[in-house]
Amino acid sequence: MDQMIKMKNRLSENIMTAAVEAVAWERVTMHLLVRLEFYGNFFDEDGLRFYAVDRCYHARALYQKKKESDRLYRLSLNVSNTGDDRALPVGSYFIYVCRQDEILAKCSAAPEILPDMEDFSRSFLHSNRENGYLVNFFVSAEKEELPFMLHVVHMKKEGMNQIRDRDIIFSILKSPFMLLKKNAGKIYWRTYYKLKRKKYRNHKKTVLFMTEQSDTLGGNLAAVKKQMEKMGLAKEYEIMTSARPASYIPQTFGSTRRLLKKLAKAQTVYLDDHVPLFDWLFPDRKTKIIQLWHAGAGFKSAGYSRRGHLGAPAPVSCHRQYRYGIAGSRQIGIFFAEVFGINEERILPTGMPRMDEYLDPAYRQQKEKELYELYPMCRGKKVILFAPTYRGKNRKDAFYPYDRIDFDRLYRFCGEEYVVLFKMHPWVHDGVPIRLEHEDRFLDVGQYPDINDLFYFTEILITDYSSNIFEYSLMRKPMLFFAFDKVSYSFSRGFHRDYEKSAPGKVCYDFDSLMTALETKDYEYEKVEKYITGHFDHIDSDASKRVLEWTLLSGPPKEIVKEIEMREAERKKMERLDFTSLSEI
Secondary structure (H helix, E strand, O other): OOOOEEOEEOHHHOOEEEEEEEEEEEOOEEEEEEEEEEOOOOOOHHHEEEEEEEOOOOEEEEOEEEEEEOOEEEEEEEOOOOOOOOOOOOEEEEEEEEEOOEEEEEOEEOHHHHHHHHHHOEEEEEOOOOEEEEEEEEEOOOOOOOEEEEEEEEEEOOOOOOOOHHHHHHHHHHHHHHHHHHHHHHHHHHHHHHHHHHHOOOOOOEEEEEEOOOOOOOHHHHHHHHHHHHOOHHHOOEEEEEEOOOOOOOOOHHHHHHHHHHHHHOOEEEEOOOOHHHHOOOOOOOOEEEEOOOOOOOOEOOHHHHOOOOOOOOOOOHHHHOOEEEOOOOOOHHHHHHHHOOOHHHEEOOOOOOHHHHOOHHHHHHHHHHHHHHOHHHOOOEEEEEOOOOEOOOOOOOEOOHHHOOHHHHHHHHOOOEEEEEOOOOOOOOOOOOOHHHOOOEEEOOOOOOHHHHHHHEEEEEEOOOOOHHHHHHHOOOEEEEOOOHHHHHHHOOEOOOHHHHOOOEEEOOHHHHHHHHHHOOOOOHHHHHHHHHHOOOOOOOHHHHHHHHHHHOOOOHHHHHHHHHHHHHHHHHHHEEOHHHHHO
16 A cells, blocks of 8 residues: 655644635536735745645545636636546535645635625535535634635435424334335346356457447447448457437346346447446446447537536436547547546547548538439528427427427528428427428428438538537538527526537527528628637547547557546545644644
8 A cells, every 4th residue: 555645734834825715616617716825935836736625634636726817826626526536525625735745724715705605605406306416615713714615515305394203213114125125126237247247257358339328329339330340350359239228218127137248248338328227237347438429519518517407417327437438629528528527538539430421522422412312402402401409308308499480581581592401309209390381492301310411411500509510510611500598598408618609600599680690691600610620639530440449459649648647646646645734733
């Protein structure tokens, strides 16, 4: 075991002071504005570290620091992932300013923020809003300097009525049986998996491609699997697949048993999206789980970015188990890291495998020919593709408010120059209400399997909060954003970045503004190239190869490996810090 690092308590020497002047939140990231004052000959300001230390004198988190101005620092901490793929543990924390093995200052609260301390607190509800993760700020009144504290609590739903003695007795007798009934299936499947894993522990070079969102493999999963076969790796590796719509349809006993048998054999597992089974069944740590999430980079928050909104995951979930995720660029990796609750350096900028075929000129030429044959009304016309995301909580109640569209005005705009194709989100059950007199210029293409193909002959894309802008941007054509419900949508779903600044096109908040933008060709097209620069490190057809090289064959690039190792070394060092000298205060 590595030797503990005894931190030297130098607080009484008054080397410096630190005062929190402001508190702000950016989704799950806490930002503190801290002003430092130095006394005497202080040096090595760059070497300062800011630790959240609990009442047992253990450092549980290291704040990321950014110098705002002379002696003013912005400290940032993602409370859903403090660097070890878990949330900041429950407890009370002071913030200490340290340099190497010295404790130099304890953060206090600046007097001007004291009246608003309670307003800075934040609750992150999860598990259908029946449980919650709470971060509260307050001041310890034990000392004159008003030490700044944060207190983390995990909350569970409780009844509000007076509890009678017989209710307590009944609940005590009932609880073990209810818990057993609730968890019997999980216990059985965990045991089954462990036994199978033991049986297949020497099963070498086995890869499993799995989804719990559909009965077929598609998108990134299908592209990487196809690339494995193309590279001849099927001779070296056993390739298994599992595709079940288990996220919304109950599965049979036999289906789960077959999946767990495959999982027990697999050394590497590729996923696309959330796997509910992994929220409580934790695969062996030696199993390398790679998340190939289909989203390129939209606006909607997901995963841990949604904490506090419906659908937010529990503190421990499937997402915590990913060895790596993928993204289009290093610049946007931070959004994916926040979604999954894992460290940013483990989001590999491979690009999206499903776009390999999309960027193939020969494939595009063939698809364009097929599309004009399938939709002859588009020949000689400019195509407007109306492709928004759904409204509603989930797949069961998904809808789109068609009454927001003035079909008559849109039809008149088309004239002899344009046609409009409507491609609604697959979860939207009701088709587009196209009237008979509009059928020569409007067409519902909801049944067409791949929206990316439609981008080839699209002249203008109209969308809202969908991630389809990621692929379409590479067509370098204009986009319009019909965001009539931005306020309510952002409240219910949340955005993981500023909508207006990030949208690669003009944002319209009502249908009249949308039509005016179409009529005047006011697309704010200059935003497209800026979007491409930030979201794509590679624009080629080799994303699937990079995924395989970086996650299965040779490993990530050296600079990424170095970042991962540095983060791990920082974490291990923090675990060795001994702050018990503070008990002498």
